[in-house]
Amino acid sequence: MNIIIKLSALVLIIFIALWQVSKNEKFQFFGNLIDRVETTEKIVALTFDDGPTKHQTKEILKVLDEAEIKATFYLVGKSIEENIQETKNIIDKGHEIGNHSYTHQRMVLKSYSFVAEELEKTNELITQAGYREEIRFRPPYGKKLFALPYYLNNKNITTVTWDVEPETYLDKNASASDISEYVVQNTKPGSIILLHVMFKSRVNSLAAVPLIVQQLRDKGYRFVTVSDLIGNSA
Numbered sequence: 001m002n003i004i005i006k007l008s009a010l011v012l013i014i015f016i017a018l019w020q021v022s023k024n025e026k027f028q029f030f031g032n033l034i035d036r037v038e039t040t041e042k043i044v045a046l047t048f049d050d051g052p053t054k055h056q057t058k059e060i061l062k063v064l065d066e067a068e069i070k071a072t073f074y075l076v077g078k079s080i081e082e083n084i085q086e087t088k089n090i091i092d093k094g095h096e097i098g099n100h101s102y103t104h105q106r107m108v109l110k111s112y113s114f115v116a117e118e119l120e121k122t123n124e125l126i127t128q129a130g131y132r133e134e135i136r137f138r139p140p141y142g143k144k145l146f147a148l149p150y151y152l153n154n155k156n157i158t159t160v161t162w163d164v165e166p167e168t169y170l171d172k173n174a175s176a177s178d179i180s181e182y183v184v185q186n187t188k189p190g191s192i193i194l195l196h197v198m199f200k201s202r203v204n205s206l207a208a209v210p211l212i213v214q215q216l217r218d219k220g221y222r223f224v225t226v227s228d229l230i231g232n233s234a
């Protein structure tokens with residue numbers, strides 16, 4: 001009985017450890033992962049997950065136009081199918097697009113074939129919308145065990161996570177000023193900032209974007225796409 005208890009405890013410990021590893025923004029078992037870049041230049045990448053959605057895509061594109069910056073959007077394949085014009089609008093505005101899976105499921109303990117279908121179907125949709133640049137991947141919820149990193153490594157696809165993400169650490173009712181304050185305090189040269197603005201429930205995150213842009217610009221920062229950020233790494 002003691003052996004069974006000990007083995008059960010060991011299995012539980014291993015499971016908990018793997019779960020923690022799966023959501024670590026700085027590590028995956030295989031392949032290339034970028035959560036920020038090392039640079040002395042005061043440049044950062046502003047990134048948005050999920051969508052596209054009809055109204056919110058229009059709103060964030062308007063904000064970015066007014067700020068005269070380019071951002072990186074990690075889009076969900078199913079949402080691309082439902083909002084193809086919004087996807088094209090993102091591309092036409094010169095923003096970067098990444099793959100955020102087809103169904104936005106946690107990529108933990110999924111089969112290799114499931115992972116392949118999720119990514120390849122979404123890549124195909126992004127290409128059909130007119131995007132011609134390299135497509136990097138951001139795992140839903142940041143989760144990545146075991147088949148996902150193995151697939152990414154085999155296909156030489158880079159995983160892009162983040163090092164500044166206010167919405168996880170702040171109260172769900174955090175104001176736009178709270179969100180911007182968190183981002184500004186935690187950003188450093190080479191940071192990748194993650195925000196969710198594609199749903200009506202994220203209105204404060206959307207409202208925080210111009211505040212973040214202005215406050216970081218006041219500190220001497222410049223906004224670039226993830227590709228440009230990688231290209232400027234030390």
